[in-house]
């Protein structure tokens with residue numbers, strides 16, 4: 656069993672100064688390729704589904720496929736709802752067996768963002784599901800269709816304010832905080848310029864694992880610097896999708912008479928997988944699940960892995976037997992009548 660919630664996973668990353676890659680699932684085929692990449696790199700990983708990508712499949716249909724793939728491998732996998740925009744979607748994700756949810760209330764006034772995030776934390780935590788929140792606002796948009804050709808530019812006015820981050824942390828009880836420090840989703844119109852000074856101030860003021868969205872287009876050196884300043888989770892998608900498309904284009908050019916669609920998909924996914932493997936190395940998570948490391952899942956009794964002193968005190972393996980039924984029961988009993 657290798658499902659883990661975000662809190663446990665990122666605590667290990669924070670203590671050992673690496674970041675866990677979070678990759679978006681946008682089709683069924685991508686699940687196995689991403690899991691294989693993590694397995695080959697002996698790295699923990701986060702498989703996530705963004706609410707905006709629910710136009711490609713239903714949450715309830717993709718969740719069992721992700722959970723089933725995760726359970727087959729001996730590496731810790733967190734299943735996260737990325738940019739959950741509404742209360743009902745968050746509850747659907749928890750009921751479907753996600754081990755972590757992100758509520759993105761960043762477009763709302765801070766009081767409203769805090770209030771909703773707080774309610775979600777109460778419900779999610781009661782069933783061992785972690786919550787990622789966002790303060791400040793990360794620009795750009797999640798890659799959807801052909802919509803992102805233009806590229807985004809970070810808006811300094813929407814960068815995470817340190818005092819607001821402290822308030823958000825104190826009042827909500829979240830497990831991880833997504834920051835806006837010059838990062839944007841999708842392509843960058845101009846070279847990204849991350850505000851590392853701001854990141855260091857947030858890290859000093861908020862004792863939580865920090866999350867960097869909009870990974871595509873950020874340089875390896877900047878990733879490493881960001882990790883050294885408290886980034887423990889990196890969201891990455893657009894560039895892997897582009898790598899998949901490039902493989903498809905190359906294959907069609909070399910094989911103009913190709914007529915097997917499944918083989919074409921496989922070619923594309925090889926490109927996606929290669930990008931994921933490369934990123935896991937840059938993020939420093941490669942090898943973290945090796946037997947001698949802190950996240951080894953190979954021994955049943957956890958004599959390595961979670962029993963490792965470096966992983967204590969807050970880490971706890973979450974045991975998700977009969978995951979969906981158990982969570983559904985708990986969630987329903989926690990929702991006040993009329994919440995939905």
Ligand code: 13P
Pocket residue numbers: 679705737738797798839840841842867868869870871890891892893894
């Ligand atoms: P990119 O697509 O820019 O890599 O960002 C992914 C992301 O942040 C998902 O939340």
